Amino acid sequence: MTFLAPVALVALAVPLAIYVIHWLFGSRRRVRVPAIFLWAELPQARTGRSRRRRPPFNLLLLLQLVAATLAALALARPVASSDPPRHLALVLDASGSMQATDVAPTRFDAARARAFDRLRGLRSTDLVSVIRAGGDATLLASGSPDSVRSAIAAAQPGRTSPAIREALALASSQIGQTGERRGQIVLLTDGAWPPPEPVGPLSAPVDVVAVGGGSENQAVSSLVVRMDPTGRGQTAFVEIANSAEHAVRVPTRLSADGAPLDERQVDIAARARARLSVPLPVDAHRISVRLLGHDALQLDDVLETTAPGGPPRDVDLLGRFSDGMRRAIESIPSLRVRAADSGLPPDLTVLVGVLPPRLPSGPLLLVDPPASSGRLLGVGLGSGARVQASHPLLQGLDLVALENESPSVSGVPGWAHVVLGTLQGPLIMEGRLEGHPAVAMTFDPSVTGLEKSIAFPLLVSNATAYLLTQSESVATAKLEVFDPAESDIAPRPIPSFQSVVPLSSPTNGATDVWPWFVTAVVLVLGAEWLVFGRRG
Amino acid sequence: MALTVAADAFKQFDRLSFVVRRPARAGLGGEHRSRRPSPSTEFVDYRPYQPGDDFRRVDWNVYGRLGSLQVKVTEGRQRLEVVVLLDCSSSMDAGTPDKLSFAADVVAALAYIGMARADSVRVLCLGKDTPSANFGPFGRRSRMPELVAGLKRIAPVGAVDLNAAIDTCLDAASRQTLVVVVSDLLTRDGIAGGLEALQARLADVVVVHVVSPDELEPRLSGEVELVDAETNGVLELGVSLETLAAYRARLAAWLEERASECRIRGIRYARVRTDRPLNMVVLDDLRQSGVLR
Numbered sequence: 001m002t003f004l005a006p007v008a009l010v011a012l013a014v015p016l017a018i019y020v021i022h023w024l025f026g027s028r029r030r031v032r033v034p035a036i037f038l039w040a041e042l043p044q045a046r047t048g049r050s051r052r053r054r055p056p057f058n059l060l061l062l063l064q065l066v067a068a069t070l071a072a073l074a075l076a077r078p079v080a081s082s083d084p085p086r087h088l089a090l091v092l093d094a095s096g097s098m099q100a101t102d103v104a105p106t107r108f109d110a111a112r113a114r115a116f117d118r119l120r121g122l123r124s125t126d127l128v129s130v131i132r133a134g135g136d137a138t139l140l141a142s143g144s145p146d147s148v149r150s151a152i153a154a155a156q157p158g159r160t161s162p163a164i165r166e167a168l169a170l171a172s173s174q175i176g177q178t179g180e181r182r183g184q185i186v187l188l189t190d191g192a193w194p195p196p197e198p199v200g201p202l203s204a205p206v207d208v209v210a211v212g213g214g215s216e217n218q219a220v221s222s223l224v225v226r227m228d229p230t231g232r233g234q235t236a237f238v239e240i241a242n243s244a245e246h247a248v249r250v251p252t253r254l255s256a257d258g259a260p261l262d263e264r265q266v267d268i269a270a271r272a273r274a275r276l277s278v279p280l281p282v283d284a285h286r287i288s289v290r291l292l293g294h295d296a297l298q299l300d301d302v303l304e305t306t307a308p309g310g311p312p313r314d315v316d317l318l319g320r321f322s323d324g325m326r327r328a329i330e331s332i333p334s335l336r337v338r339a340a341d342s343g344l345p346p347d348l349t350v351l352v353g354v355l356p357p358r359l360p361s362g363p364l365l366l367v368d369p370p371a372s373s374g375r376l377l378g379v380g381l382g383s384g385a386r387v388q389a390s391h392p393l394l395q396g397l398d399l400v401a402l403e404n405e406s407p408s409v410s411g412v413p414g415w416a417h418v419v420l421g422t423l424q425g426p427l428i429m430e431g432r433l434e435g436h437p438a439v440a441m442t443f444d445p446s447v448t449g450l451e452k453s454i455a456f457p458l459l460v461s462n463a464t465a466y467l468l469t470q471s472e473s474v475a476t477a478k479l480e481v482f483d484p485a486e487s488d489i490a491p492r493p494i495p496s497f498q499s500v501v502p503l504s505s506p507t508n509g510a511t512d513v514w515p516w517f518v519t520a521v522v523l524v525l526g527a528e529w530l531v532f533g534r535r536g
Numbered sequence: 537m538a539l540t541v542a543a544d545a546f547k548q549f550d551r552l553s554f555v556v557r558r559p560a561r562a563g564l565g566g567e568h569r570s571r572r573p574s575p576s577t578e579f580v581d582y583r584p585y586q587p588g589d590d591f592r593r594v595d596w597n598v599y600g601r602l603g604s605l606q607v608k609v610t611e612g613r614q615r616l617e618v619v620v621l622l623d624c625s626s627s628m629d630a631g632t633p634d635k636l637s638f639a640a641d642v643v644a645a646l647a648y649i650g651m652a653r654a655d656s657v658r659v660l661c662l663g664k665d666t667p668s669a670n671f672g673p674f675g676r677r678s679r680m681p682e683l684v685a686g687l688k689r690i691a692p693v694g695a696v697d698l699n700a701a702i703d704t705c706l707d708a709a710s711r712q713t714l715v716v717v718v719s720d721l722l723t724r725d726g727i728a729g730g731l732e733a734l735q736a737r738l739a740d741v742v743v744v745h746v747v748s749p750d751e752l753e754p755r756l757s758g759e760v761e762l763v764d765a766e767t768n769g770v771l772e773l774g775v776s777l778e779t780l781a782a783y784r785a786r787l788a789a790w791l792e793e794r795a796s797e798c799r800i801r802g803i804r805y806a807r808v809r810t811d812r813p814l815n816m817v818v819l820d821d822l823r824q825s826g827v828l829r
Contacts (some may be wrong), residue, residue: 029760034627034635034751035722036764038790042782143731 001513004077004121011072012344015065022061055212063528067521074517086126087181089171089204090115090148092155094134094188095162096486100190100296102214108157110211111188115152118186119145120153127181129174133167133189135160142174154472159299159482162189165196168206168497176203191491199497206497215490217243218250219300221273222484225307227465231333234280234309236290242268243488247350251292256284256307263292272459272511282333285310300487312336315464319354324451325367328460335464348467351479353444359436363467365460366433366440371408375433378411378426391419392469393439393462401455405443416440430466437470439463545721546648546680549818552828553653554646554714555804556616557740572600578613582606615675616655616714619739620646621705623719623746624661624669625696626765631748631810638810639686639718639746644680645818646716649828651677659683660702662719663693695766698723702730706737716827721794722766728797735801742827743798745807747791752809754783 003009033534092115098108119128122145129142130151135158141151161517168185175183183204187443222239241250247269254262261280268274280287283352288304295301314333319327329337329350338346349360352367355375369376399420412418415438416431428441441463445451585594585605609678620643628636643659650657651674658672671686699720706715715734721727721743734741762771773779792808798805806825808817822828 029758030763031756031760031766032763033754034630034720034748034765035724036769037724038786039762039771039773039783042773042779042786043776442656507748 001078001080002123004079006076008075008077009072012069014072015068018064018068019061039111042390058402059531060528062401063524063531067524067528070517070521074514074521078513080513082533085181085205086122087129087175087178087184088118088122088126089129089131089175089182089185090118090152090161091131091133091164091167091185091187091189092140093162093164093173093187093193094132094155094157095193096157096159096190096261096299096482097130097297097489098157098212099216099299100212100489101298102216102296102489103212106157107190108155110192111209112152112155114188114209114211115186116149119149119152125132129168129171129177130155131171131174133162133164134158135163137163137166137170139170139174159486160192161483161485164189164193165199166194168199168202172202173202185497189260189494190489191494192486192489194492195495201498201500203500205499208489208494210494212489213491214296215243215245215488217295217297217300217487217489218248218268218291218293218329219243219297219484219487220291220303221300222489223287223289223305224301224535225284225287225305225309227282227308227334229526233282234284234307236278236280236287236289236307237275239275240266240291241273241484241487243271243490244295245490246270248293250441253290253292254278255288255290256280257286280309282305282309283311295490296488300482300484306469307332308334308468310334313468314338314344316346316360317352318349318356318360319352319367321350321352321367322446322451324446324456325350325352325460328451328457329464331457332461332464347471348464359434361436363437363471364439365432365463365467366438368408368444369440369442371442375415376409376413376442378409378413378416385423386418388419392417392432392466393430395462397458397462398455401450401453405445405449405450407442408444409442433517437467439467545814546645547557548815549645549649550652552649552818552823554616554618554655555826555829556714562760578611579608580611581609583609611809615752616650616653617673618646618650618655618657618714618716619706620657620659620716620718621702622659622661622690623696623698623717623721624663624690624693625698625720625722626692626694626742627720627722628746630765631750633810635720635746635748635810636690636692638808638814639744640690641814642744642746642808642817643718644684644687645814646718647672647674648677648680649818650682651675657683658700659687660705661690661693662696662698662705664696667701667705684735698727699729699733702727703733706734706739713737713739714742716742716744718744718746720748726794728798728801731798731801731803735803741801741803743794743803743805744827745791745794745805747809749811751787752784754780756780 042090078373092111095110098106098111100107103110117161122128124144124146126145127142128145128148130140130148132140132155140155141148151328157196168187171185175185185202185204185206187206187208188211189208191210219241220238221241222237224237225234226235226237236254238252238254240250240252247267250266252264252266253260262278266276284307286304287307288302291301313335315329315337317329317337326337335348345361348365350365350367351369353370355369355373356368359403387399402420405427407422407427410425412426412429415433416426416429418426418429420426420428425442427442429442430439450456539692549710582595582598583606585607589603589607593607595606595608601696622639622643625635628634628639645658647659654675656673656675658670661669671683695752698721702717719727731741731743756775757775762773763769795805795807804826806822806827808821812821818828
């Protein structure tokens with residue numbers, strides 16, 4: 001037998017108190033005599049010592065103690081367990097929205113507390129699996145209720161959307177491995193995620209425990225900085241989203257390289273977005289936007305980015321580069337072509353027609369790389385026939401100018417993603433070549449006359465800007481990127497999950513026996529009343 | 537609950553009989569002397585013949601020797617009417633053994649003795665208004681099991697006014713009977729009224745006072761609540777040695793009052809303790825008190 005409310009066992013002090021009361025102020029011993037007139041007005045003992053004697057264990061006192069003890073035990077909600085051991089899978093939603101503070105201290109901490117509550121109702125023979133639903137589903141711990149407490153305490157929320165589907169599938173597989181146990185999946189979440197794709201029948205019923213529920217949040221959803229066409233300045237394009245159900249006015253501050261540059265009040269309608277553009281000096285480099293108001297989720301109140309402006313970057317031109325290529329590089333204000341024998345590592349290296357065995361440091365722009373190089377060996381003929389029109393490399397570019405180009409490679413290397421390609425092979429690829437951010441143009445622009453078109457400097461400009469941005473984001477690549485979708489912290493309708501076993505009540509398998517205790521208390525009190533009535 | 541002795545245990549009392557101070561009048565056939573001269577074999581005296589006397593009673597041997605007619609006077613033997621009054625108040629349901637069970641044993645023994653002498657024995661249990669139980673009259677020992685069965689069923693009836701109960705238990709026609717009162721006499725003012733009512737009916741009264749050792753030597757100490765067995769009245773008391781000494785003195789005086797209450801009225805009084813064996817009570821205590829011989 002276990003107790004669901006063991007704190008109530010402190011009420012066991014009541015029988016002790018009853019006995020102490022009897023001891024201190026207790027009832028006199030009742031003695032039946034044939035007649036009391038022979039005892040009337042006799043000299044009496046005047047000492048109070050006899051009042052402190054230990055009270056005799058008469059039937060009335062015994063019944064009182066039994067009734068009080070039974071009542072105290074009933075308050076502790078005793079349960080008798082007769083069912084097989086359980087396997088409880090606790091799925092903790094570790095998405096970015098779980099860091100919202102509309103539930104003190106955070107939604108995630110509230111979910112953690114509810115998880116501990118669930119552990120209290122388990123027996124030591126039960127099994128618990130703790131699964132973290134962050135960017136992907138992770139099994140944190142599996143074992144007895146006491147052994148998983150540390151894992152739950154150490155779990156932290158992330159910055160991405162939750163992998164609910166994967167987490168439920170993992171929980172189902174964990175429970176499926178212990179078929180002899182009665183399984184249950186407990187999903188502790190704020191519900192701030194779109195319905196996942198169907199999971200299929202799960203091996204255990206899902207009990208969704210909701211935490212939080214507000215939508216009071218504003219976020220910097222987008223920050224893009226572009227160089228002005230004149231090359232004399234930059235512009236920051238800021239987008240601020242309001243997920244609250246009412247219009248708000250948000251104080252917003254834009255800083256460049258740590259110095260406040262602009263501060264304004266932005267009015268945003270309910271569940272809408274506001275966009276604004278802020279002119280920046282040409283040398284501004286690190287740009288950040290911060291919302292100064294208070295909302296439920298502070299994680300998305302700041303957004304930083306790197307502007308194309310700033311001090312000129314050193315570029316090394318290596319290989320069989322043409323004058324058109326050099327002019328295209330030199331026409332970009334933020335780039336400076338330097339002497340090849342400089343000892344310092346360049347910010348960007350342009351390799352034309354060559355691919356040395358030892359790659360230079362920093363990002364690489366590969367132009368017409370040698371097709372015989374092993375680094376360009378790819379698979380899947382024709383698999384590169386695609387166009388990512390929204391990719392930064394193709395922004396503002398007239399693709400007609402490239403229609404005459406023919407790729408020097410036919411397959412897609414493992415390190416690269418195709419940005420623009422034909423049935424003959426990829427034309428423009430990007431990726432990370434041996435750790436270096438790289439953009440590859442698999443054609444010779446000087447052959448078809450592309451160098452002399454207006455599209456070429458724009459293509460080069462896009463490629464160098466993209467590579468420099470990629471290079472500067474290497475330092476922060478290991479950090480989990482905040483998913484803008486997590487800024488909408490309002491809960492969505494939670495779908496029902498199919499299970500091969502129906503959902504049972506939380507106390508199923510543990511039979512409440514407190515009604516029996518209460519019945520016993522009533523019977524004992526009735527017996528006490530009868531005894532008292534008979535004694536008069 | 538009452539009566540703890542088996543019926544065959546009374547055979548040792550076969551030779552005992554009641555001591556009576558008045559002639560028996562319960563009819564012929566008994567073993568007690570009668571005041572009435574009647575034809576029988578029990579010779580008492582001679583007297584001169586008077587006209588009308590039965591010639592069959594003339595002693596012709598005396599006439600031959602003395603020359604005068606003398607008639608033999610004989611005396612009839614009558615049965616004694618014995619009424620045993622058993623106090624069934626709740627105060628008798630106290631002590632170890634309880635006084636009521638012990639008193640029932642004594643009543644059964646007295647009834648046996650009466651039946652052994654062919655007396656007419658009735659047993660009345662004193663109740664609140666009328667006798668709570670009435671057994672008899674019994675005239676033969678063969679009916680002893682019937683009495684024993686009846687005594688086994690008696691139970692305490694609560695508070696009993698002894699004086700009123702004794703006064704009303706005998707009907708007006710009962711006269712010159714032997715009345716044996718078996719009681720603890722626990723009334724504040726004694727039972728003088730009841731005894732005088734019995735004597736007014738010319739009854740020969742015997743009081744058997746039953747006392748318990750728990751009454752004589754109570755084992756009490758500390759704070760107690762004394763509950764009256766009859767009235768359920770409560771008396772809170774702090775019992776000390778001084779209290780017990782005062783109680784014993786009061787009890788002794790009270791017992792002496794009850795004894796003198798009987799003595800001054802010519803009533804035989806026997807005090808018996810419940811911790812004494814029944815045969816010793818009957819053979820010693822009651823004989824020494826002049827109740828039996």
